[in-house]
Amino acid sequence: MKIAIIGAGAVGLFLAASCQKAGQSVTVFTRTEASASVINKEGITLTGRMSNITPVEAKHELNENETFDLVIVAVKSYHVSNVLKQFKLLWQKGCSWLFVQNGMDHLEELTAIPSSVYLGVMEYGLYKHDHRAVVDVRGIGQLKMAVYRNKQVSSSNKEVETLFPFSNLNVVWMDGYQKMLEDKLVVNVCINPLTAILQVKNGELRTNPIYQKEMHAYFIEVMNVLERGDMEQMWEYVLSVCLKTAANESSMLVDLKRGRKLELDAIVGYVLKRGHEKRIGTPKLTNAYEQLVGSSV
Ligand SMILES: NC(=O)C1=CN([C@@H]2O[C@H](COP(=O)(O)OP(=O)(O)OC[C@H]3O[C@@H](n4cnc5c(N)ncnc54)[C@H](OP(=O)(O)O)[C@@H]3O)[C@@H](O)[C@H]2O)C=CC1
Numbered sequence: 001m002k003i004a005i006i007g008a009g010a011v012g013l014f015l016a017a018s019c020q021k022a023g024q025s026v027t028v029f030t031r032t033e034a035s036a037s038v039i040n041k042e043g044i045t046l047t048g049r050m051s052n053i054t055p056v057e058a059k060h061e062l063n064e065n066e067t068f069d070l071v072i073v074a075v076k077s078y079h080v081s082n083v084l085k086q087f088k089l090l091w092q093k094g095c096s097w098l099f100v101q102n103g104m105d106h107l108e109e110l111t112a113i114p115s116s117v118y119l120g121v122m123e124y125g126l127y128k129h130d131h132r133a134v135v136d137v138r139g140i141g142q143l144k145m146a147v148y149r150n151k152q153v154s155s156s157n158k159e160v161e162t163l164f165p166f167s168n169l170n171v172v173w174m175d176g177y178q179k180m181l182e183d184k185l186v187v188n189v190c191i192n193p194l195t196a197i198l199q200v201k202n203g204e205l206r207t208n209p210i211y212q213k214e215m216h217a218y219f220i221e222v223m224n225v226l227e228r229g230d231m232e233q234m235w236e237y238v239l240s241v242c243l244k245t246a247a248n249e250s251s252m253l254v255d256l257k258r259g260r261k262l263e264l265d266a267i268v269g270y271v272l273k274r275g276h277e278k279r280i281g282t283p284k285l286t287n288a289y290e291q292l293v294g295s296s297v
């Protein structure tokens, strides 16, 4: 199976190494020539909870005649729109697409793709070292997957599963994408902005009672806006992700430290917008948004 992975960040490199190790033919598309050359020279190194070096092909540009069975888009949500334009050549070639972004903002962009589209949520804690193709696997959770739109003859999950070479990851197929993404949104609203504001690892939100109380206040607001009743179950879920990714710095904290744009609109901004439409107050999240928006480039 030929797989294109767009984005050589923490998630893209991790998935590229995992697919290549599972015996697939992987090409990683990078934003710069320099990143492609590092991967071609050094391969992808996983450290921490997984440890291996995998040779993977990387390119900076798509060749007109190339085609793939599966295209995995592993860029930040605010880059999805650009990537879709840049890789439009692949739209009509019948490739299946998998998007693994946090947040809910990118969904509208996906309606234009004429072939099958799948969504994934990563509950792994992954940290990419700057300027190197090295990813520290700091937390192992699940990779949840769901069908967004299926153009295959059958949409049975069993058949769809065979499309994805992730036998070495903990993949769980979900019945619907909406709840899957919303559940992850709750997790990211609780973990990402607070770890960025406090500059702490995910695990500290669980072990420090003062931080946990603050996180619970964020949790109540997002659950109210999403009109979710499964409070106990979801709070357990949030705490379980804090535990599984305890040693990780959230992607928002990493971006903040590196002076990169934060995925603030896709995560907190989305909840503020829904809250505003429904006239449901979100004072804590509004305050978090305002604190962080100033630090976002
Ligand atoms: N890291 C984690 O632990 C987790 C992350 N996620 C989510 O996964 C998604 C990806 O996150 P993550 O891997 O951490 O992000 P990173 O910022 O580490 O990686 C994104 C990569 O995409 C590249 N990119 C941007 N635009 C293009 C383009 N047009 N063509 C090719 N490459 C491009 C960037 O290049 P450049 O660096 O050159 O700008 C960067 O290397 C996010 O939505 C995140 O929220 C979900 C769960 C866990």
Ligand SMILES: CC(C)(CO)C(=O)C(=O)O
Binding pocket: 102, 122, 123, 124, 125, 126, 187, 188, 191, 192, 202, 241, 245, 248, 249, 250, 251, 252
């Ligand atoms: C799962 C978690 C919270 C891991 O840090 C994440 O999604 C992120 O950092 O964006």
